[in-house]
Amino acid sequence: MVTTDPKSLAARLDRPVQPRRSALMKDSRGYKVFRAVNVVVLLAVVVVTLYPFVNIVAQSFSSEDYISTGQVNLWPRGFNVDTYKLVVSDEAFWNSYFNTVLYTVTATAISIVLTTIYAYVLSKHHLKGRGLLVGIAVFTMFFNGGLIPNYVLINNLGMTNTIWAVVLPNAISVFNLLVMKSFFESLPKELEEAAAIDGLSSYGILLRIVLPLSKAVLATMILFYAVANWNSWFSAFLYLDRADMFPVTVYLRNLIYGATSATSVGAVETDSVHISANIKAVTMVLTVLPIVMVYPFIQRYFVSGVMLGAVKQ
Known part of the structure; x- marks a missing residue:
């Protein structure tokens, strides 16, 4: 018959649970590089996608002189409503x-x-x-x-x-x-x-x-x-x-x-x-x-x- 000391059991319960080894594993260098490249590529896609729309919005609030000379980029010039x-x-x-x-x-x-x-x-x-x-x-x-x-x-x-x-x-x-x-x-x-x-x-x-x-x-x-x-x-x-x-x-x-x-x-x-x-x-x-x-x-x-x-x- 196996007996368990109540004091030792309490000590074991109070001891913090050690995380599994899989949770302690760090991302590999290759995976970190992949994530960095992925973030850069997606940000580039977002910029390329949003730029024409932002440019159109800026032109809609700009005056003709700035638009015809190509000075309107991402911010209105010569504000006009x-x-x-x-x-x-x-x-x-x-x-x-x-x-x-x-x-x-x-x-x-x-x-x-x-x-x-x-x-x-x-x-x-x-x-x-x-x-x-x-x-x-x-x-x-x-x-x-x-x-x-x-x-x-x-x-x-x-x-x-x-x-x-x-x-x-x-x-x-x-x-x-x-x-x-x-x-x-x-x-x-x-x-x-x-x-x-x-x-x-x-x-x-x-x-x-x-x-x-x-x-x-x-x-x-x-x-x-x-x-x-x-x-x-x-x-x-x-x-x-x-x-x-x-x-x-x-x-x-x-x-x-x-x-x-x-x-x-x-x-x-x-x-x-x-x-x-x-x-x-x-x-x-x-x-x-x-x-x-x-x-x-x-x-x-x-x-x-x-x-x-x-x-x-």
């Missing part, structure tokens, strides 16, 4: 802004619904004709009808000068479709089988089981579609002839090609010549501002939403 006052006071700008919000919300909602349904169907390996459906989707990544046939099709469908000409032609992105398909394939099949045993239909399984587990990938797809639709301008420029239906990107395009001409459709009538040099920078800043404000709230889902479907068990 007249252009902001002019653009903000223009009714056409706010009408274009409203159109952009309407087009973006509508197109993103349609794209998410269609992409989710299509991706969920393609994730079912037992589906007959699945290979054909995948092939049709992938085929459109490499081939399309061309500009003139697309315009003739939209015109014959009677969608020119309507919101549908902007939101429907590019409703499904094949890249986003394949990402969401991979995510659905990574979900445990046992969950759907258990839900089916409990009496849920295919629609019930999708709405009550699959979608609640897909918040990360859905947020990522919403971000992708929203940014693409917000920045899109060519579809509106091609299919819309009415200035009151132009999105803000077409408004910006007209400013870029006619900043000093009041005859350009959607262009701002300049009250003074000195604001023409930074009017494009001002409109760029006002156009990108909503995306910059929304992105931080969604970006935390970005990596998880893209990567979850790429890891197989």
Whole structure:
């Protein structure tokens, strides 16, 4: 029979616990070099990425003389807010802004619904004709009808000068479709089988089981579609002839090609010549501002939403 001295046991309990050897191990020199190089490279990428945006913001608050002579770098020169006052006071700008919000919300909602349904169907390996459906989707990544046939099709469908000409032609992105398909394939099949045993239909399984587990990938797809639709301008420029239906990107395009001409459709009538040099920078800043404000709230889902479907068990 083994006995333990209470005093020695108390002494052992009071003694500080020695950390494991693995916790005492220091980083190797190679790993330290890797981390240092990694930090330097990432900082360089951040600088290269942020410099153009900061430069545009600085130009938007600068006067024409400093901009035309190339003296504006990262800080405004000849502080000027007249252009902001002019653009903000223009009714056409706010009408274009409203159109952009309407087009973006509508197109993103349609794209998410269609992409989710299509991706969920393609994730079912037992589906007959699945290979054909995948092939049709992938085929459109490499081939399309061309500009003139697309315009003739939209015109014959009677969608020119309507919101549908902007939101429907590019409703499904094949890249986003394949990402969401991979995510659905990574979900445990046992969950759907258990839900089916409990009496849920295919629609019930999708709405009550699959979608609640897909918040990360859905947020990522919403971000992708929203940014693409917000920045899109060519579809509106091609299919819309009415200035009151132009999105803000077409408004910006007209400013870029006619900043000093009041005859350009959607262009701002300049009250003074000195604001023409930074009017494009001002409109760029006002156009990108909503995306910059929304992105931080969604970006935390970005990596998880893209990567979850790429890891197989």
